[in-house]
Amino acid sequence: MKEIKNIIRQFDQTPPEEKLALATVVRVEGSSYRRMGARMLVSENGNWVGGISGGCLEGDALKRSRMAILKGKASAITYDTTIDDDHQIGVGLGCNGVIDVLFTPVDRSRADNQIELLKRITGGPRKISKLVKVTRSENSDLLGELLEFTGSESLQILKEEGVNIDELAQAVRSLDKSKNIHLSDELSLFVEVLPPAYHLILLGHQYDLYPLLRQTIELGWDITVVAPENKVSPMEGVNLMTPEVFDSIEFDDYTAVVLMSHSLHTDKENLRKLSKKKPKYIGMLGPRVRSERIWAELAEEGDAIPADLMQNIYAPVGLEIGANTPDEIALSLLAEVKGVFALKQIAHLRDKAQPIHERDEPMTFK
Structure with missing residues (x-):
């Protein structure tokens, strides 16, 4: 929760004209310094707060975040530290894990952008919140979308992708810890269970x-x-x-x-x-x-x-x-x-x- 608070503070202190991107760890397989839900907010001038690893991947993540800002589109990358490939970022770190990171530009014109959503959740009543992030989609406009789960009505954006909304809502409602949900070869979600601060x-x-x-x-x-x-x-x-x-x-x-x-x-x-x-x-x-x-x-x-x-x-x-x-x-x-x-x-x-x-x-x- 401290990392989220720091990201929100940095967002509020960044001039409105300066563009930002959010890097989020959405899947971890094997060993990793940071776990699912770790975040890093990057500005176009290279300033950043938070982290997705112990400092090993931040350099590459910084470049990819600025690329997401430049293109105005979300992208996903897999860092695989289990393979021996000189061209693979993360080789030699000794973590022996696979990490999926999603890079999403922050649209300040949207009142429900990722940071404003986090701000509303952390500043509201103390409760367990569930966030649904689209981590894989053939629809480039849908990739990186972040939703606060409040029931079937909050998932309607996925209906056009052929998702059974009621079944998905039931699955999300049953989760007591963060988890990835693979709906098809073209569509995957990361559901983050976010408890209040202690x-x-x-x-x-x-x-x-x-x-x-x-x-x-x-x-x-x-x-x-x-x-x-x-x-x-x-x-x-x-x-x-x-x-x-x-x-x-x-x-x-x-x-x-x-x-x-x-x-x-x-x-x-x-x-x-x-x-x-x-x-x-x-x-x-x-x-x-x-x-x-x-x-x-x-x-x-x-x-x-x-x-x-x-x-x-x-x-x-x-x-x-x-x-x-x-x-x-x-x-x-x-x-x-x-x-x-x-x-x-x-x-x-x-x-x-x-x-x-x-x-x-x-x-x-x-």
Whole structure:
């Protein structure tokens, strides 16, 4: 999502008279540094933002993007790093993969051009969006077309190509991850499932908040800090809210919450509120014994944490990477959030039976 935001920012800052093209990775077979959906916005003067590889293919992509601008037509190219051919771009990179990239000129006269569409999606309500891009077509005017899927009505442009729109809509609706759809030898689509940016809600205001904010901003996630007024220094990209309006915060499947007030009572009351919200991730800063005390007190007060919510609580918070400083703990925490939402098997500190840190035993000389 950060890459998309950077592309939108570059688009808005580019003079209207300067022409642009968008390069998009639409298919990956085998190994590749970037995956499907990676983007690169190129201007006719050679400026670009984003990327389609680790820097290996950008030079050729820059030339092809400027060619798309010059011709005013979309084109597709396959970079095959699995073959031994001196004339093949990408040979010797060691990636051992096949990458299809679509180069599409950006038509500023269209209110629904690719960038304006991305802008509307990222600036609207938090939801999972599905984008349908035509990656192969005998109709040159159709190649590179980008549609936001909202149902059968949003795919009508494909009806003239002999596509059964209702069947296609059903297939797109069923997807939970990005995928290519081959309708015929002449027509292929790339359906990109685009979730909203992760939303990190931090409940606290002590000094260890700031390394976490800086790293989260760098990742391009949405951030909300809930703290008493005037306790947190304003930072660009950070939404500040007071505890009194906590109930107005919207939670979804991409929302993570961290209890980090350093006050046992405050964290306990916040966890009590979160029991009704049931976010997918709740991190509790501090040792396990502290969290266990909070859970026990809530149970004694008649507000025991439901079993299904307990599975979403990570205490101690973070991954076992040997983190000691606030910056390292922030890295450990954010890596855990990413792993949880990506459904990856990772080494959580909450699963560690021993103390987080080794106990310091003094040396004894006899």
